[in-house]
Amino acid sequence: MKKRKLTKLTLLLxxxxxxxxxxxxxxxxxxxxxxxxxxxxxxxxxxxxxxxxALFIAIFSPINGWLIDKFGRKKILLGAYVLYALGxxxxxxxxxxxxxxxxxxxxxxxxxxxxxxxxxxxxxxxxGSERYNFMGYQGAFxxxxxxxxxxxxxxLADIQWQMPFLLYLFSILMLILASFFxxxxxxxxxxxxxxxxxxxxxxxxxxxxxxxxxxxxxxVFFYMIPVQIPYFLxxxxxxxxxxGIAISASTLASSVVSINFRRIRKILPFQLIYAxxxxxxxxxxxxxxxxxxxxxxxIGLIVSGFGTGFLMPSSNLWAMEITPPQIRGRxxxxxxxxxxxxxxxxxxxxxxxxxxFSLSGxxxxxxxxxxxxxxxxxxARNAKLFKQEK
Numbered sequence: 001m002k003k004r005k006l007t008k009l010t011l012l013l014x015x016x017x018x019x020x021x022x023x024x025x026x027x028x029x030x031x032x033x034x035x036x037x038x039x040x041x042x043x044x045x046x047x048x049x050x051x052x053x054a055l056f057i058a059i060f061s062p063i064n065g066w067l068i069d070k071f072g073r074k075k076i077l078l079g080a081y082v083l084y085a086l087g088x089x090x091x092x093x094x095x096x097x098x099x100x101x102x103x104x105x106x107x108x109x110x111x112x113x114x115x116x117x118x119x120x121x122x123x124x125x126x127x128g129s130e131r132y133n134f135m136g137y138q139g140a141f142x143x144x145x146x147x148x149x150x151x152x153x154x155x156l157a158d159i160q161w162q163m164p165f166l167l168y169l170f171s172i173l174m175l176i177l178a179s180f181f182x183x184x185x186x187x188x189x190x191x192x193x194x195x196x197x198x199x200x201x202x203x204x205x206x207x208x209x210x211x212x213x214x215x216x217x218x219x220v221f222f223y224m225i226p227v228q229i230p231y232f233l234x235x236x237x238x239x240x241x242x243x244g245i246a247i248s249a250s251t252l253a254s255s256v257v258s259i260n261f262r263r264i265r266k267i268l269p270f271q272l273i274y275a276x277x278x279x280x281x282x283x284x285x286x287x288x289x290x291x292x293x294x295x296x297x298x299i300g301l302i303v304s305g306f307g308t309g310f311l312m313p314s315s316n317l318w319a320m321e322i323t324p325p326q327i328r329g330r331x332x333x334x335x336x337x338x339x340x341x342x343x344x345x346x347x348x349x350x351x352x353x354x355x356x357f358s359l360s361g362x363x364x365x366x367x368x369x370x371x372x373x374x375x376x377x378x379x380a381r382n383a384k385l386f387k388q389e390k
Contacts, residue, residue, distance in 0.1 A: 003181060006177075006180075006181040006373050007125070007181050007182060007183075008134070009127075009176045009177075009181075009348065009387065010174070010178055010181045010182055011118060011134075011138070011142040011182070011236060012137065012138060013141075013145075013173075013174060013177065013229065014077075014114060014118045014174055014178065015118055015138045015141065015142050015145070016141060016142050016145040016149075017065045017084065017111065017114050017115075017170070017174065018111060018114065018115050018118075018141045018142070019145060019146045019149075019251075020145075020146070020149055020167065020168070020170065021053050021054075021057075021088075021107065021108070021111045021118070022050040022051060022053060022054065022223075022226060022343065023050070023089065023146060023149075023150055023226040023247065024149050024150060024153045024164055024167050024168070025049060025050060025153065025164045025165060026050060026099065026150065026151070026153070026226040026227070026229075026230055026243075026244075026247060026248075027150070027153050027157040027164065027230060027240040027241070027243045027244045028157040028161040028164055028240065029046055029050065029159035029227075029230045029231065030048070030230055030231060030234040030240075031157065032046040032049065032161055032239070033046045035161060036097045039097050041247050044348075044351065045097055045101070046381070047227055047351075048101060048104075049100060049101065049104055050092070050226060050227055050347075051102045051223065051227065051343055051344045051345075051347055052101055052105060052108065052344065053087075053104050053105070053107045053108030053340075053342070054108065054340040054341070054342075054343030054344040055105075055108065055340070056106075056107075056108025056109050056338075057108045057109075057111050057112040057115065057336065057337070057340035057343075058113065058337040058338070058339075058340040058343075058344065060108070060109050060113070060335070061110035061112045061115065061116050061333040061336040061337040061340065062333040062334055062337050063112075063328040063333070064080075064112050064113050064116040064117070064333055065116050065120075065331070065332060065333020065334070065336075066330055066333070067135050068116060068117055068120055069326070069328075072184050073117045073120055073121050073124070073182075073184060073185070074117075074182055074183070074184050076113055076117055077113060077114065077117035077118070077121075077178060077182070078109055078112045078175060078178060078179065079113065080109075080111075080112070080113025080114045080117065081114065081171045081172070081174050081175040081178065082110075082171075082175065083106055083107075083109055083110035083113065084107060084110030084111060084113075084114060084168065085110075085168060085169060085171040085172055085175075086103075086106060086110075086173040087103050087104065087105070087106030087107030087108070087109070087110055087168075088107045088165065088167075088169075089103075089165050089166060089167025089168050089169060090102075090103025090104070090106070090107075090111070090165070090372065091103060091104070091165035092161060092162045092163070092165035092166055093162075095098070097270065098162070107168070108340075109311075110171070111169040112336070112340075113191070114171075114174075115336055116332060116333050116336060119316050119332045119336070120328055120332060121182065121185070122134060122135065122138070122279065123320050123325070123328050123330070123332070124185035124315040124325070124328075125185065129262065131317075131320070132261065132262040132265055132317070133262045135144075135261060135262075135313045135317055137258075137259060138258070138313065139352055140257075142251075142258070142312070146248065146251035146254075146348040147248040147251050147252045147255075148248075149167055150244045150247050150248045150251065151241075151244045151245055151248045152164075152167065152244075153167060153244055154239075154240050154241040154242070154243055154244020154245060155240075155241045155244070157240040157241075157244070158239060158240045158241050159340045168336070204322055207322055208319060208331060208334065210335075211315055211318050211319055211335055212315075212334060212335050212337075212338035212374070213338070214274055214315065215315040215335055215338045215339040215342065216338045216339065216341055216342035217342065217373065218274070218277065218278070218311045218339075218342070219339045219340070219342035219343050219346065220307070220342040220343075220345060220346045220349055220350075221281060221285075221346075221366050221369070221370055222281070222311065222346075223306075223342070223343050223346035223347075224285070224310055224346065224350060224362070224363065224366060225247060225250055225301065225304065226247060227346060227347050227350075228347075228350065228354070228359060228362070228363075229243070229246065229247060229288075229297070229301070230243050230247075231245060231358050232288075232297070233294070233297065235359070236261075236292070236293075236294065238325075246294070246297055246298055246301055246326060247301070249298050249301050249302050249305065250301040250302065250304060250305035250308065251305060251308075252302075252305065253301075253303070253304075253305030253306050253308075253309065254306070254308040254309035254312065255309065256306070256309060257306055257308075257309025257310055258309045258312065258313060261309075261310075264310070264348075265317070269376065269381070270314055270317075270318045271377050271380070271381055272377070272381055273314050274310070274311070274314060274374075274375045274377055275373075275375075275377035275378045275381075276307070276374070277307045277308070277309075277310035277311040277314070277374075278307065278311075278370045278371070278373045278374035279307065279370070279371065279374040280303055280304060280306040280307030280310065280369070280378070281304045281307035281308070281311070281370050282307075282366075282367045282369075282370030282371035282374060283304075283367070283371075284300045284301065284302070284303035284304025284305070284306075284307060285300065285301050285304055285363045285364075285366045285367035285370065286300075286363075286364065286367040287299055287300030287303060288300035288301070288304070288363045289360045289361070289363035289364035289367060290360070291294060296318055299354065305331075315335050315338075315339060316335060316336070317331055319331050319332055319334075319335045320332070321348060323345040339384040350362055350366075353365050
């Protein structure tokens with residue numbers, strides 16, 4: 001029983017590493033922009049320090065999904081922890097912006113391994129309501145952990161902008177815990193699965209594509225918080241530590257929803273969960289777009305954070321429900337890939353709106369778009385596509 005609890009704790013802590021990947025260095029962004037001001041295109045390149053890992057997560061998640069379905073979960077997960085530590089801490093000891101970006105690429109490859117292995121193991125270890133319960137706690141744990149790490153990162157950034165990069169050493173602790181408390185699931189040999197005659201696996205490819213599209217869209221808008229809010233708050237004279245607290249307020253609100261996700265799923269189908277997520281995010285972004293004082297930003301971030309709580313667990317859970325176990329790693333990899341492509345493209349997509357309309361204008365456009373998406377999903381709730389959901 002004790003080992004079972006430690007297995008759950010290890011998976012929860014491992015899930016937290018995905019949240020840390022970009023957001024933990026967000027409070028340092030304005031200082032990095034100033035430090036590398038003489039580098040061409042420093043404004044967009046420093047933003048990519050947060051989002052570049054996402055591009056490599058997107059590329060390597062499907063590859064990792066295939067690898068873990070073929071060879072198993074644990075060995076790949078342990079290697080991913082090592083790569084996570086090496087790539088994540090590179091910003092602490094490197095002084096060249098381009099080399100830091102290379103380090104962030106390696107971090108992304110590590111995160112891809114951690115994420116796909118962790119989600120697949122959750123699917124392997126737990127079934128039915130126990131899985132929903134665990135995923136709810138996972139979302140809450142990620143949010144509460146994000147509050148801690150982002151707040152600490154804010155205080156570290158006030159000391160020196162490089163200091164938050166040391167938080168990625170957390171993966172060394174995870175390497176130790178996973179070595180002892182995670183186990184390869186008792187399934188038919190992965191190699192046997194690979195060598196056996198291929199059997200056609202039935203699942204809705206259209207619905208998987210749609211889930212991926214929703215995941216991409218949600219993350220494009222969600223990542224406006226860690227990428228753009230530090231600059232927004234810097235403009236009104238807010239310190240790095242207070243910026244970290246502000247972003248943490250959003251993740252704390254998210255945890256309130258995530259911890260109750262099992263109950264929410266009993267009431268709402270997934271398409272309406274997304275509609276609810278986009279509604280809260282849209283309202284929160286509208287408040288942010290009209291804000292001029294720190295407390296007003298906090299209110300907007302809390303409201304949008306409720307939406308994030310609906311958003312974050314939904315894609316992987318929905319995908320797990322509609323796909324059989326033998327291809328679960330690959331499908332989870334594809335959905336994860338879509339999410340992180342959205343994360344990478346978030347500043348690229350949003351930057352033209354900022355350049356033309358300002359940060360306030362960009363959040364107002366995002367608010368309008370999110371509300372429109374929510375309304376569309378609500379009215380399409382009886383569409384044939386959604387009848388394929390189990």
